[in-house]
Amino acid sequence: MRHAAAVSGRFSVRQLIARLTPDRWGAATLAVALFVATPLIAVASIALTPAPDIWRHLYDTVLFGYIERTLILIAGLGLGTFILGTGTAWLVTMCRFPGRGLFNWALVLPLAVPTYILAFVFTDQLEYAGNLQVALREIFGWRDRQDYWFPEIRSMGGAITVMTLVLYPYVYLLARAAFLEQSVCVLEVSRTLGKSAWQCFWQVALPLARPAIVVGMTLAMMEALNDFGTVDFFGVKTFTAGIYDVWLNMDNISGAAQLASVLMIFVVVLVVLERMARRGQRYHHTSTKVQALPSYQLRGWRAGLAIAFCALPILLGFVLPASVLTSYAVVFFEVTLNANYLTITLNSILLSASAAVAAVAIGLILAYGLRMGEGPLPRAAVRFASIGYAVPGAVLAIGVIVPMAALDNTIDHFSERVFGISTGLLLSGTVVAILYGYLTRFLALSFGTVEAGLGKVSRNMDGAARTLGASPLRAMSRIHFPLIRTSLLTAGLLVFVDCMKELPITIILRPFGYDTLATFVFQYASDELFEESALGALTIVAAGLIPVVILALTSLRTRPGHANPGGRA
Amino acid sequence: MTEQKAARQSVAEARADGLHMINVSHAFGTHQVVKGVSVFVEPGELVCLLGPSGCGKTTLLRLAAGLEDLQVGRITIGDEVVADGQGKPQLPPEKRNVGLMFQDFALFPHLTVFENIVFGLNDRDTARRDWARETLSTMGLAEYADAFPHVLSGGQQQRVALLRALAPAPRVLLLDEPFSGLDVNRRAQIRQDTFQILTDLGIATLMVTHDPEEAMFMADRILVMQDGRIVQSGQPVDIYFHPETAFVAELFGPVNRLECRIEGDALISPLGRHPAPEGVAAGVPMELLIRPEALNLAPLPTGGTPGDACLLTVLSARSLGRSTHLALRLDDGAGGTVLNARMPGVFQPEIGTQVTARVAPENLLVFPVDGA
Numbered sequence: 031m032r033h034a035a036a037v038s039g040r041f042s043v044r045q046l047i048a049r050l051t052p053d054r055w056g057a058a059t060l061a062v063a064l065f066v067a068t069p070l071i072a073v074a075s076i077a078l079t080p081a082p083d084i085w086r087h088l089y090d091t092v093l094f095g096y097i098e099r100t101l102i103l104i105a106g107l108g109l110g111t112f113i114l115g116t117g118t119a120w121l122v123t124m125c126r127f128p129g130r131g132l133f134n135w136a137l138v139l140p141l142a143v144p145t146y147i148l149a150f151v152f153t154d155q156l157e158y159a160g161n162l163q164v165a166l167r168e169i170f171g172w173r174d175r176q177d178y179w180f181p182e183i184r185s186m187g188g189a190i191t192v193m194t195l196v197l198y199p200y201v202y203l204l205a206r207a208a209f210l211e212q213s214v215c216v217l218e219v220s221r222t223l224g225k226s227a228w229q230c231f232w233q234v235a236l237p238l239a240r241p242a243i244v245v246g247m248t249l250a251m252m253e254a255l256n257d258f259g260t261v262d263f264f265g266v267k268t269f270t271a272g273i274y275d276v277w278l279n280m281d282n283i284s285g286a287a288q289l290a291s292v293l294m295i296f297v298v299v300l301v302v303l304e305r306m307a308r309r310g311q312r313y314h315h316t317s318t319k320v321q322a323l324p325s326y327q328l329r330g331w332r333a334g335l336a337i338a339f340c341a342l343p344i345l346l347g348f349v350l351p352a353s354v355l356t357s358y359a360v361v362f363f364e365v366t367l368n369a370n371y372l373t374i375t376l377n378s379i380l381l382s383a384s385a386a387v388a389a390v391a392i393g394l395i396l397a398y399g400l401r402m403g404e405g406p407l408p409r410a411a412v413r414f415a416s417i418g419y420a421v422p423g424a425v426l427a428i429g430v431i432v433p434m435a436a437l438d439n440t441i442d443h444f445s446e447r448v449f450g451i452s453t454g455l456l457l458s459g460t461v462v463a464i465l466y467g468y469l470t471r472f473l474a475l476s477f478g479t480v481e482a483g484l485g486k487v488s489r490n491m492d493g494a495a496r497t498l499g500a501s502p503l504r505a506m507s508r509i510h511f512p513l514i515r516t517s518l519l520t521a522g523l524l525v526f527v528d529c530m531k532e533l534p535i536t537i538i539l540r541p542f543g544y545d546t547l548a549t550f551v552f553q554y555a556s557d558e559l560f561e562e563s564a565l566g567a568l569t570i571v572a573a574g575l576i577p578v579v580i581l582a583l584t585s586l587r588t589r590p591g592h593a594n595p596g597g598r599a
Numbered sequence: 600m601t602e603q604k605a606a607r608q609s610v611a612e613a614r615a616d617g618l619h620m621i622n623v624s625h626a627f628g629t630h631q632v633v634k635g636v637s638v639f640v641e642p643g644e645l646v647c648l649l650g651p652s653g654c655g656k657t658t659l660l661r662l663a664a665g666l667e668d669l670q671v672g673r674i675t676i677g678d679e680v681v682a683d684g685q686g687k688p689q690l691p692p693e694k695r696n697v698g699l700m701f702q703d704f705a706l707f708p709h710l711t712v713f714e715n716i717v718f719g720l721n722d723r724d725t726a727r728r729d730w731a732r733e734t735l736s737t738m739g740l741a742e743y744a745d746a747f748p749h750v751l752s753g754g755q756q757q758r759v760a761l762l763r764a765l766a767p768a769p770r771v772l773l774l775d776e777p778f779s780g781l782d783v784n785r786r787a788q789i790r791q792d793t794f795q796i797l798t799d800l801g802i803a804t805l806m807v808t809h810d811p812e813e814a815m816f817m818a819d820r821i822l823v824m825q826d827g828r829i830v831q832s833g834q835p836v837d838i839y840f841h842p843e844t845a846f847v848a849e850l851f852g853p854v855n856r857l858e859c860r861i862e863g864d865a866l867i868s869p870l871g872r873h874p875a876p877e878g879v880a881a882g883v884p885m886e887l888l889i890r891p892e893a894l895n896l897a898p899l900p901t902g903g904t905p906g907d908a909c910l911l912t913v914l915s916a917r918s919l920g921r922s923t924h925l926a927l928r929l930d931d932g933a934g935g936t937v938l939n940a941r942m943p944g945v946f947q948p949e950i951g952t953q954v955t956a957r958v959a960p961e962n963l964l965v966f967p968v969d970g971a
Contacts, residue, residue, distance in 0.1 A: 491707060493699060494705040499694075508718075
């Protein structure tokens with residue numbers, strides 16, 4: 031007894047020290063996580079630094095306009111993605127009508143189109159000189175604007191429509207997965223209790239899927255906050271547009287930083303909502319029985335409505351932009367090539383590939399660090415570092431440029447004092463800054479994928495390998511690597527594609543005269559030369575299709591209630 | 600055949616190694632899970648750590664394998680000190696030459712059955728490879744050599760995991776709940792097979808389980824663990840018939856608990872008067888534990904009760920096939936106590952009738968009341 035007490039006393043002290051000073055893995059994890067999180071910390075510290083005079087000015091001029099427009103935008107987008115995403119998900123999982131199998135995967139396609147590209151396509155088609163209005167004028171014999179009313183696409187309504195059409199798949203995917211996972215028993219019970227299919231949807235299926243739908247909506251809203259191309263092009267002054275404007279046009283970086291800190295309040299609210307909803311998802315399986323879903327057969331006009339409802343977002347969100355871009359790309363092929371298309375594409379690919387490699391490498395280090403190391407501190411740091419996915423690119427850009435400029439200045443001062451040479455700005459204004467921004471924004475993507483892959487390798491497999499004589503290095507190469515190879519590839523691919531599409535970070539942080547496909551298309555569209563950059567836009571959409579296709583394939587394969595041939599006995 | 604013999608020989612040589620864990624303590628954070636435990640497994644012996652989940656038994660196994668760093672105590676395999684809690688460097692798991700089989704088997708999903716088994720073997724070790732191949736076929740798994748683990752049944756996976764642990768001719772074998780991942784129906788057979796293999800090899804084995812029947816079947820010696828300590832050790836029959844605490848007695852299933860007292864050399868309980876067991880002090884509040892199978896029931900003979908038996912009223916009698924489970928009321932004047940009994944075969948008295956109950960003196964388990 032006395033012995034045990036003495037032992038436990040000695041160890042609580044030692045453990046306390048161990049807790050404060052993480053082990054080798056923990057320390058490495060902490061260092062890497064802090065490196066990635068530096069832009070986030072920079073934004074947070076700017077937000078907490080009082081700047082009364084700037085505030086006074088912002089308050090008097092733009093602040094409330096930004097808040098109002100941002101709120102309207104995300105509210106409208108939330109409603110739109112909810113209706114489109116949940117409705118289509120319910121139709122393809124629970125009902126049977128012609129074309130259901132096609133819609134099942136095709137509804138994800140719009141995810142391949144960046145919001146700003148759809149905005150350019152819509153404007154091109156719907157503005158006064160666009161195909162639709164020209165056709166209407168010819169048919170009805172109208173001569174000019176005074177003869178008829180047509181909605182203005184470059185407006186808040188237009189922005190909401192465009193964003194809804196490409197972001198609803200977030201809600202669709204999550205709601206669909208939630209409907210598929212719902213036990214059929216629950217629905218059958220409610221049928222036996224006298225509810226119609228319609229009542230089942232409103233009273234049982236929808237409440238059960240609510241957490242998943244909320245997660246989907248918050249993800250879509252985060253994307254909307256991140257968007258810069260659409261709101262700028264449509265002249266809708268939201269926060270993101272405002273930050274860009276204040277920073278680059280008014281050359282007031284501290285004002286931009288203060289705006290960014292207000293925008294972060296929106297982000298924090300969304301992140302909290304998302305986390306809460308994810309936690310809620312755990313409690314929703316009262317019965318694990320899963321079988322083929324009931325499939326209400328739709329006929330006649332009902333089937334027609336269902337087809338129209340599912341087809342509309344695919345047509346507007348993918349088929350229309352893809353075909354418009356393709357036709358322009360064919361016509362303006364040579365013009366685009368002459369505009370340095372190949373160099374710019376190479377820029378995009380190199381930049382995205384470097385970011386993908388870096389993000390996977392760092393994701394791997396962090397995932398391993400958490401697996402090997404103990405202690406709450408590294409874990410918290412990694413969670414914090416992977417919050418970048420929610421932070422709008424314009425905000426991250428500020429977070430990157432502030433510490434980087436400080437570092438540049440320090441090096442410059444040091445070098446001038448010691449060597450008498452001014453180094454100038456070494457890092458800010460180079461592609462390193464863009465890479466850093468990408469890394470912080472997309473780390474969650476690579477880390478999450480790698481961690482999920484590593485989760486499939488049980489700790490007992492490590493133990494088995496070690497007791498069978500394998501050194502830690504050999505266990506890693508023989509057991510871990512083959513098992514997580516696919517996850518690493520997937521993680522890299524996801525980051526690569528998102529970097530190819532990325533606009534706000536790139537456009538703010540790019541070196542002078544440096545273009546990626548995204549900035550190239552944006553520049554041309556802003557200069558009313560969208561057709562001439564169509565090949566570039568098409569390239570982005572094509573890259574965006576890769577993960578969408580993978581997503582469509584894998585989510586079809588893992589449908590519960592359908593045989594899983596590789597499953598264990 | 601000669602290779603196989605040679606392989607056996609090398610296992611037989613390994614047999615000379617035993618496992619000694621001396622005064623081991625271990626804590627996770629501030630939570631002390633192992634508190635000064637010593638475990639000795641002699642060459643050729645199979646020792647079982649028996650206890651409920653969370654009692655620290657798996658931690659001991661992981662310490663022996665080197666998967667946890669030893670904090671206090673000392674571990675030797677054969678003559679070699681593999682870990683010493685004095686802050687000296689510890690032999691890493693890959694250098695200890697112990698075999699460890701996990702509860703979930705931890706087969707490598709991307710390697711075939713044969714690749715799994717030879718994972719711990721040197722490429723040039725043809726003798727052990729041949730041994731592995733031959734043992735695989737004596738286990739009836741030759742056709743699965745090139746299959747992937749997920750196509751195997753649970754029992755087959757267990758055999759592959761065992762073979763993988765044994766293939767490098769370990770000095771000591773460690774088994775973590777080796778049968779709990781299996782179907783109840785298949786468990787007895789697989790247990791029997793495993794016992795046979797281990798007996799043939801004569802390897803020092805430390806096994807962890809929470810299932811007393813499993814421990815009884817497999818072990819030469821059982822160490823019962825409770826809350827990080829060893830509370831009793833001995834041969835299986837000793838543990839069953841002479842539990843030293845109520846905790847050990849209840850490991851083997853729910854028991855009937857009755858109040859009792861000692862008067863002189865007599866044990867007075869609602870079941871009547873029995874000779875007091877040895878070494879029980881008078882004056883301390885005691886309780887009497889009786890296993891359901893220790894109640895020997897008989898139909899009431901015509902012409903009254905024999906003096907040494909007590910009368911119980913039958914509340915229910917459910918046949919389980921091999922045995923009959925009965926709930927009985929002991930009329931003690933104060934509402935009655937419900938006792939559970941298990942009789943072999945079919946024994947189905949009418950509900951509401953009375954039966955006689957006798958308990959052999961060695962089945963009267965008397966302990967001080969908890970907390971007294």
